[in-house]
Amino acid sequence: MQQLQQDIIVVGGGGAGLRAAIAAAETSPTLQVALLSKVYPMRSHTVAAEGGAAAVTLEQDSLAAHFQDTVSGSDWLAEQDVVEYFVKHAYQELVQLERWGCPWSRKADGSIQVRRFGGMKTERTWFAADKTGFHILHTLFQTSLKYPTITRFDEYFVIDLLVVEQQIAGVLAICFSTGELVQILGKAVILATGGAGRVFHYNTNGGIVTGDGMALAYRHGVALRDMEFVQYHPTGLPGSGILITEACRGEGGILLNKDGYRYLQDYGLGPETPAGQPKNKYMELGPRDKLSQAFWQQQQRGLTADYHGHAVVYLDLRHLGEAHLASRLPFICELAKSYVNIDPATAPIPIRPAVHYTMGGILTDINCQTSISGLFAVGECASVGLHGANRLGSNSLSELLVFGKVAGEQAAARVQKMSLAPVSAVAAQCQHQQTYISSLFADSCDDTVHAIRTELTLAMEQGCGIYRDNAGLQTCLSTLQALKIRYQQLKVTDNSKAYNSALLQHLELGFGLDVADTICRSALARTESRGAHQRLDEGMTQRNDSDFLKHSLAICQPDGTAAISWQSVTITSLPPAERHYGAKGSGSAGSSV
Amino acid sequence: MSKTINIARYNPQTDSRPQLQAFQVESDNSTSVLDALLQVQQQDPSLGFRWSCRMAICGSCGVMVNGIPKLGCKTFLRDYPDELTVSALAHFNVEKDLIVDMQPFLTHLAAVKPYLINDDQSSQPHRQTPAQLAKYQQFANCINCGLCYSACPQFGLNPEFLGPAAITLAQRYNLDSRDAGKTARMPELNSKNGVWGCTFVGFCSEVCPKKVDPAAAVNQGKVASAGDFIISMFKP
Ligand SMILES: Cc1cc2nc3c(=O)[nH]c(=O)nc-3n(C[C@H](O)[C@H](O)[C@H](O)COP(=O)(O)OP(=O)(O)OC[C@H]3O[C@@H](n4cnc5c(N)ncnc54)[C@H](O)[C@@H]3O)c2cc1C
Ligand code: FES
Numbered sequence: 001m002q003q004l005q006q007d008i009i010v011v012g013g014g015g016a017g018l019r020a021a022i023a024a025a026e027t028s029p030t031l032q033v034a035l036l037s038k039v040y041p042m043r044s045h046t047v048a049a050e051g052g053a054a055a056v057t058l059e060q061d062s063l064a065a066h067f068q069d070t071v072s073g074s075d076w077l078a079e080q081d082v083v084e085y086f087v088k089h090a091y092q093e094l095v096q097l098e099r100w101g102c103p104w105s106r107k108a109d110g111s112i113q114v115r116r117f118g119g120m121k122t123e124r125t126w127f128a129a130d131k132t133g134f135h136i137l138h139t140l141f142q143t144s145l146k147y148p149t150i151t152r153f154d155e156y157f158v159i160d161l162l163v164v165e166q167q168i169a170g171v172l173a174i175c176f177s178t179g180e181l182v183q184i185l186g187k188a189v190i191l192a193t194g195g196a197g198r199v200f201h202y203n204t205n206g207g208i209v210t211g212d213g214m215a216l217a218y219r220h221g222v223a224l225r226d227m228e229f230v231q232y233h234p235t236g237l238p239g240s241g242i243l244i245t246e247a248c249r250g251e252g253g254i255l256l257n258k259d260g261y262r263y264l265q266d267y268g269l270g271p272e273t274p275a276g277q278p279k280n281k282y283m284e285l286g287p288r289d290k291l292s293q294a295f296w297q298q299q300q301r302g303l304t305a306d307y308h309g310h311a312v313v314y315l316d317l318r319h320l321g322e323a324h325l326a327s328r329l330p331f332i333c334e335l336a337k338s339y340v341n342i343d344p345a346t347a348p349i350p351i352r353p354a355v356h357y358t359m360g361g362i363l364t365d366i367n368c369q370t371s372i373s374g375l376f377a378v379g380e381c382a383s384v385g386l387h388g389a390n391r392l393g394s395n396s397l398s399e400l401l402v403f404g405k406v407a408g409e410q411a412a413a414r415v416q417k418m419s420l421a422p423v424s425a426v427a428a429q430c431q432h433q434q435t436y437i438s439s440l441f442a443d444s445c446d447d448t449v450h451a452i453r454t455e456l457t458l459a460m461e462q463g464c465g466i467y468r469d470n471a472g473l474q475t476c477l478s479t480l481q482a483l484k485i486r487y488q489q490l491k492v493t494d495n496s497k498a499y500n501s502a503l504l505q506h507l508e509l510g511f512g513l514d515v516a517d518t519i520c521r522s523a524l525a526r527t528e529s530r531g532a533h534q535r536l537d538e539g540m541t542q543r544n545d546s547d548f549l550k551h552s553l554a555i556c557q558p559d560g561t562a563a564i565s566w567q568s569v570t571i572t573s574l575p576p577a578e579r580h581y582g583a584k585g586s587g588s589a590g591s592s593v
Numbered sequence: 594m595s596k597t598i599n600i601a602r603y604n605p606q607t608d609s610r611p612q613l614q615a616f617q618v619e620s621d622n623s624t625s626v627l628d629a630l631l632q633v634q635q636q637d638p639s640l641g642f643r644w645s646c647r648m649a650i651c652g653s654c655g656v657m658v659n660g661i662p663k664l665g666c667k668t669f670l671r672d673y674p675d676e677l678t679v680s681a682l683a684h685f686n687v688e689k690d691l692i693v694d695m696q697p698f699l700t701h702l703a704a705v706k707p708y709l710i711n712d713d714q715s716s717q718p719h720r721q722t723p724a725q726l727a728k729y730q731q732f733a734n735c736i737n738c739g740l741c742y743s744a745c746p747q748f749g750l751n752p753e754f755l756g757p758a759a760i761t762l763a764q765r766y767n768l769d770s771r772d773a774g775k776t777a778r779m780p781e782l783n784s785k786n787g788v789w790g791c792t793f794v795g796f797c798s799e800v801c802p803k804k805v806d807p808a809a810a811v812n813q814g815k816v817a818s819a820g821d822f823i824i825s826m827f828k829p
Binding site: 039042043044045048098103105107110134135138176194206208237308339340441449450492493496502505588 | 604635638645647650720723734737
């Protein structure tokens with residue numbers, strides 16, 4: 001087994017991982033920073049983000065307003081000290097990206113242009129055409145090439161963390177091109193492995209978004225927090241789940257049911273705003289959870305249309321005009337033409353909700369530190385406490401930057417005074433993994449990764465979807481248990497060394513099964529409705545602050561299943577109030593304080 | 594309906610060169626080549642190919658479809674007759690099945706110093722008008738898929754040639770009103786493996802899935818490089 005030594009190991013080459021690696025390299029030019037990623041960094045799913053990144057920018061805006069929108073959007077489950085830190089540092093981070101070359105969209109005078117985004121009271125979302133994530137990722141990747149101390153390990157797949165007496169000691173990875181196991185010792189490890197959307201059937205995520213990092217930390221006893229909160233995006237393409245950005249609605253797009261009716265007004269988001277004149281927090285610019293729930297209600301009432309066997313509603317952009325669409329939403333036009341064969345200038349786009357974002361993740365403190373000393377987590381894989389029960393669109397790209405920097409700096413500060421663990425301390429763990437991997441191969445196997453994965457994602461869609469109830473969750477849980485047993489018998493039948501994707505998919509499925517278990521059990525335990533977690537059972541359809549104004553923590557048991565416990569929420573200045581949108585929102589405490 | 598997809602298979606442990614293997618796939622109006630490959634992988638899990646976003650933005654899934662470089666996720670079976678052939682991107686070393694060695698491509702990208710070079714230290718954003726942004730914006734849309742390298746006969750002959758994407762990236766920064774790094778980038782562009790390696794076939798721009806037009810960038814690079822040369826003649 002190859003053995004390497006580094007100071008800081010960053011796992012993940014998306015926005016969070018790259019920002020952390022650059023911060024670490026900038027903090028101290030003497031530190032060796034390893035950047036591992038299972039795909040080339042610019043393939044990471046940050047690349048797919050379209051809409052934008054939030055920061056208080058305009059004079060009429062304020063940090064207090066961004067704070068309030070985030071906390072009320074989270075249905076009061078955000079850590080308020082974390083939100084305060086975040087809103088205060090977001091602007092400077094977006095400027096930093098500008099200084100590194102990000103091609104942000106501009107106003108005529110050359111200053112930064114900001115746009116509206118769902119759930120935000122005012123315009124504060126920076127964007128780079130409709131390819132914001134793409135430009136952020138490429139800017140960070142290209143900038144990272146400036147730092148000679150960052151060594152990339154592209155297409156290295158991390159299979160385990162090396163932990164010695166509750167201190168991080170490094171990682172164990174498979175080099176995809178050779179199939180060899182590589183042990184990398186380090187004094188700090190930053191997990192930036194992204195979300196877990198692929199455990200659901202309909203999702204907007206890329207194929208690599210399989211929850212690996214969450215499972216890696218969880219298996220070593222780190223709690224996964226708030227896993228029941230999974231955000232559906234109201235506008236994915238039917239079938240593929242490809243995202244049609246919220247910016248379409250920010251620009252003035254409207255949602256119609258099969259009768260051409262703007263149904264959102266029936267679900268507390270009205271009164272109807274004129275087409276093409278969007279108003280923050282009203283109608284189409286209400287928060288995502290409310291919009292996805294409205295779809296479900298329409299579906300129950302038979303008011304959705306059918307598109308090749310998928311229930312859909314329509315996103316209508318026609319009134320915006322061809323020229324405006326081409327300049328402001330070119331990528332969306334391209335996607336609609338390619339994947340549903342529709343020109344948005346002449347026809348409405350069929351869309352349906354799809355899983356988009358995992359609010360929960362690896363529990364960290366405000367410094368991105370986990371309960372294992374020297375192990376940090378950041379980005380979508382982490383739960384630093386920004387999103388609570390529901391993330392506001394455009395907060396997460398800013399989160400990658402703000403907390404990516406924190407993680408990189410914190411890791412750098414820590415390693416100055418540390419030495420590496422001796423190889424002997426991790427030898428047994430590495431040997432164990434080597435034996436495990438060898439045991440996975442066989443000439444034949446009746447079951448397949450594909451079969452188990454399909455059943456997993458369908459079970460999650462059924463049991464842990466937009467609305468949940470006890471019976472559905474219990475069914476889901478027993479399916480998951482059965483799948484785990486099948487997984488233990490599953491073998492890899494491709495025994496080639498180089499580029500063995502069958503092996504990696506096998507391991508990803510194992511990670512996904514663990515993460516799914518934590519989602520389902522957390523959802524069962526939260527017998528109230530809050531944010532993205534909506535229960536249909538009697539007595540559970542409302543938010544219940546006296547019992548559930550707290551985070552769930554899923555902790556791995558010796559049998560591999562999750563036990564759920566609870567953690568209090570940090571509330572600094574905004575006491576819980578009702579979340580209101582549409583006309584109701586204008587006078588309520590939740591949105592006007 | 595069912596279509597036949599012939600895939601160039603190659604396992605470095607057992608094969609001396611790639612060989613075609615035929616598979617049947619189900620295809621409807623929205624089935625992409627990537628969807629078809631995923632179907633094949635269910636029949637044969639050992640099939641190797643790269644993909645992730647399935648929405649033509651991550652740049653992972655470049656392959657040759659009937660000999661033309663394409664993004665698998667943005668190429669649809671509806672546009673082909675009953676049979677098509679998929680092989681690994683040309684001009685790169687094949688590692689396994691449809692997976693090629695992208696390292697030379699990444700090395701070329703890094704060689705052009707693809708980041709803003711300037712020494713102002715302000716903590717405020719630069720001003721950049723929409724017109725200034727428009728000068729380089731198209732060149733900033735490259736997704737690093739490598740199709741243009743498979744289309745480029747020069748890169749096929751000389752793997753040291755910087756190639757369309759890297760030259761485009763250099764142009765992207767050279768044209769950025771916030772950048773002052775052109776002099777640092779020009780030596781690489783002026784070298785024998787730089788812009789002058791291009792014989793202007795223009796196929797790179799034809800295959801680009803994002804309409805980045807690398808041929809235009811290379812051409813602009815030649816003008817800049819010629820300017821450099823003329824200036825150097827007049828210098829003592
Ligand atoms: C379609 C779409 C649109 C979005 N639009 C917006 C938007 O407009 N605004 C906004 O704020 N947010 C948006 N989001 C959310 C946001 O883009 C993501 O939350 C964010 O980009 C995640 O970044 P990340 O760095 O945490 O992870 P990712 O970018 O997903 O990167 C994860 C990295 O981890 C690596 N990795 C994973 N597992 C392993 C392993 N086992 N070994 C080695 N490496 C591993 C991967 O290779 C990858 O490099 C959007 C999300 C989607 C899906
Ligand atoms: S899979 Fe990302 S570009 Fe095709």
